Amino acid sequence: MAGASIRDVARLAGVSTATVARVLRGTTPVSDQLRERVTSAVAELRYIPNAVARSLSRGRTHLLGLLVADIANPFFGEVARGLEDAAVAAEYQVLVGSSDLDAGRERRLLAAFEARTVDAVALTSTAADSAEINRLAATGMPMVFIDRRPADVPAPAVLIDNEAATHRAARYLIELGHTDLAMISGPRSMATAAQRLAGFRRACAESGITVRPECVREGHLGAAGGEAAMREVLALDPRPTAVLSFNNLLAVGALAAVRAAGVRIPAGISLLTFDDMPLFPFVDPPITAIAQPAYDMGREAAAILLDALSTPDGVRPADVVLPSDFRIRESCAPPR
Amino acid sequence: MAGASIRDVARLAGVSTATVARVLRGTTPVSDQLRERVTSAVAELRYIPNAVARSLSRGRTHLLGLLVADIANPFFGEVARGLEDAAVAAEYQVLVGSSDLDAGRERRLLAAFEARTVDAVALTSTAADSAEINRLAATGMPMVFIDRRPADVPAPAVLIDNEAATHRAARYLIELGHTDLAMISGPRSMATAAQRLAGFRRACAESGITVRPECVREGHLGAAGGEAAMREVLALDPRPTAVLSFNNLLAVGALAAVRAAGVRIPAGISLLTFDDMPLFPFVDPPITAIAQPAYDMGREAAAILLDALSTPDGVRPADVVLPSDFRIRESCAPPR
DNA sequence: ACATTCGGTGTCATCGGTGACATGGCGGAT
């Protein structure tokens, strides 16, 4: 039950622990005879090397820390999966944690990652507190941001061109004829939110459209926040004719609010959102969305991290900007 | 950069490492003066105890292994989140891995868990190979299954009453007037699939309805499998008037096939599925679903594991059967 | 024939904490 140790194997094979290690890791040559004795001893004892001991001895855990806002959010699930697939291919495992965008929880998670000496961390969530993150980065821990990065942290990021993507989406609405647009945005402190809002504003400005201040809602993230924000938007007088949502959860909440208000999409109001979901094509009406390549973002992030780990000289890797995909469906139409 | 060790702290505070440990873990009493010196040394050096070393020394990693079929699947995401929330409350972290229902990948994941000496594992996926799992269980590693369990493994499980839930759903369809039902099931080797199919069959049998063999499709899991299975069902002559889907992904695929075939739900065919999704209420038409309490399942699983870890005497915990929720929406109607 | 090299193997300190045990000092009981 207790699991055999390398000493047990060595004893059974009549060799030293060093020889066992050598056979196992195939590093230095070992005579065929001893190799044979060792491998059969390993098999007989069902010996499994203790990764904890190895980690302590080698100073490497082969663990990647992944900090997300909420692993239950399909977007982060995809990211996690992409990261995991790249990680396992390199014999790494993934330690995940959800921060819920709570600064305290985020801090505890990072502290845990540090204490466990994960080899590198990927972050997709960030409660503003970048001091903590900078301290971790300063220890030399390879680090990569996904989807967003606090302004003052000197680490690479994997993201899409949020400004351009939002600009394009907003232009699409404007070309449809909308002149009174609203945006359900994220917390102002979030870099992504600022970028998307900027793209939105630029598109409006370029067409001489004024965005009413009350048409920009900085909702709390999550479906409930989206619902509340949409309720407020619908109550506006005049009511905006098109709404752009900052992410998938917000959109789900917005959808609920629209339904509850008895408003039809796109007849009564047009809706467009960041983050595609597998069911969007089947919603009534199919939802137009800006799809982020979540899986690839996770994979790229892992690639950056693994690369940094294998070449410790350490030039800071460049950001990776992935293409987003604007998927036009039927949730937007010209205003009445 | 390299991180201070307990010896550095001890040296700076002018005490022994044991005293530092005692101050940190608050176990045995330490004089105020020394406590003071130690805490300030800890602060000055920004000392963070090395969890790897502690794990090796104590034989506990405070790590829970979670094996899911696919962390990108929202159902498993919810499970993971529930498990995580319960875990962090007890100062545990979660190591996740996706098996993709691939026996080899599952085996490697379990081997990694074992090598890392996680304190316990939760499994929601199972490629039939239970020998491997039994071997792990035999080492005394606390273990819990979520959603499904291989028949011959003596470990507790957290699940819903699949047979009853499916029976109820099938009855609902029958009471609507359907007499020709189909089921898009999962792989026969999966216990859950067998149970759900049994409930389905019992409901039919009780009403004197014969289920045509070709109406039970054992699809490959995943949206693509669901689409293929549904395409086959739609091609049947006569075409069944109602279909019950084994899980959320299968349903998404089925939805796509129905759309592609130009068939209307529920007018042309009724659809009902296991696993609810946040967007189901907004789909055209809103999808009737059997909701599993995924988050709670994760939490219960963690509770069982943590309990087993804190009371090592080890009575085998009983299964936890959670209620499912049958959410009737509009995707089912009487047959024409 | 002797020095040199090298392949194959063992020894042991080390990674950072932990806890059993040893030690020393002080107060209270007799």
Place this chain on the structure above:
DNA sequence: ATCCGCCATGTCACCGATGACACCGAATGT
């Protein structure tokens, strides 16, 4: 005053694997 006991603290072996180093014997070079 003496002994006991307890509290506070230090010492050190240990968890399991690793790798630097030492070592031995055989093959090669001159």
